């Protein structure tokens with residue numbers, strides 16, 4: 001099957017077709033690794049910055065579809081990737097953090113991606129170089145930026161270090177995830193957790209509500225008398241409203257205290273208090289046993305310094321042409337931005353990052369071959385959400401390129417243009433979630 005047909009069939013069939021795997025009886029599976037072709041005729045040097053959900057996938061598929069004439073250098077700051085997806089279940093002790101680690105060995109060993117462990121400090125868009133922290137530079141014909149997000153300070157905070165110790169956001173999985181777990185375990189029963197949600201757009205739309213549910217489930221069993229107070233800057237639950245409303249008002253009645261339209265004005269990491277204003281401007285200060293602020297998010301400073309971000313202060317991300325994910329900022333030729341750092345109509349999610357990576361890889365290979373990108377790309381998104389330790393829901397959407405608006409849109413004939421959600425949390429969905437997660441991570445890293 002050629003690359004175009006492969007992409008088309010996957011768009012129609014979903015992620016499962018990407019990752020052919022041989023299943024074992026225990027439910028785990030071994031990926032079937034396709035060889036990198038040697039004779040596509042396409043040549044070029046592509047540098048990818050960031051080896052997360054979007055960056056690892058684009059590096060892999062550039063080689064898999066482009067062949068050995070396409071030199072791909074993946075520059076990643078960390079020696080391994082820790083998945084955000086499923087990291088809420090580390091908070092409840094259902095998973096160990098180390099079970100979410102992914103290595104770059106298959107990308108380098110099998111696909112021939114040159115993996116460089118370094119931090120990119122600066123982009124020279126004119127000379128087509130990236131400069132590394134500590135010295136060294138790498139030149140490119142095409143550059144793909146997939147560095148994820150950076151997190152703002154909450155009002156009242158003076159240092160990002162406070163997130164590492166006193167008030168972890170754990171919205172990038174890693175040491176903060178373990179720290180938040182430890183703080184929850186150490187919290188005396190009867191004290192409350194206070195969690196805050198920033199205004200959309202933020203990483204993983206259902207993620208904060210998922211966290212409220214699984215933490216509430218854990219509090220119910222481990223901390224009698226405790227509850228989780230959710231201060232949402234949005235006017236209401238952003239996605240899967242019915243499922244989360246039912247969970248908050250039913251399964252977790254008295255344990256989840258959900259307060260929409262809450263604007264946080266002060267987080268004191270020393271006193272463990274959160275002050276917020278409600279919709280009528282009334283200010284309230286809450287004392288907490290654990291504070292978990294999920295901060296406002298933005299594309300990294302690296303992109304800002306390179307002049308790649310939108311001038312809209314409410315959307316500090318990189319505008320792109322979704323046919324290729326090339327920057328739409330003037331005078332930035334050959335720079336593509338995918339994943340959470342990009343500004344599109346699609347959610348900031350790992351599954352979508354993987355799909356954007358494939359559209360971007362396909363477009364870059366066509367451009368290197370002197371052709372135009374596919375004029376009608378399709379992507380799909382899926383988010384599974386644990387609601388209890390044994391049940392989950394899901395949210396899914398298919399996006400098609402709309403030439404009139406030049407955006408990715410859910411077609412009107414699909415659920416009236418909206419995402420589709422599971423009707424209710426079930427144990428079957430929980431099983432499907434584990435399969436989906438293994439498939440997505442396998443497709444990205446192996």
Ligand SMILES: Cc1cc2nc3c(=O)[nH]c(=O)nc-3n(C[C@H](O)[C@H](O)[C@H](O)COP(=O)(O)OP(=O)(O)OC[C@H]3O[C@@H](n4cnc5c(N)ncnc54)[C@H](O)[C@@H]3O)c2cc1C
Nearest residue numbers: 050052053054077084119120147148204339340349350351
């Ligand atoms: C609790 C939680 C649950 C989630 N659940 C889901 C879910 O169910 N489904 C879903 O689809 N999504 C989910 N997400 C969202 C998903 O994890 C993100 O959308 C996804 O990781 C974004 O991918 P990315 O490649 O843009 O960024 P990341 O995955 O964050 O990767 C960015 C990489 O770039 C590297 N990097 C950054 N700057 C530099 C630099 N200057 N030089 C070199 N390397 C650099 C970083 O080290 C990192 O490895 C969840 C997120 C959270 C927090």
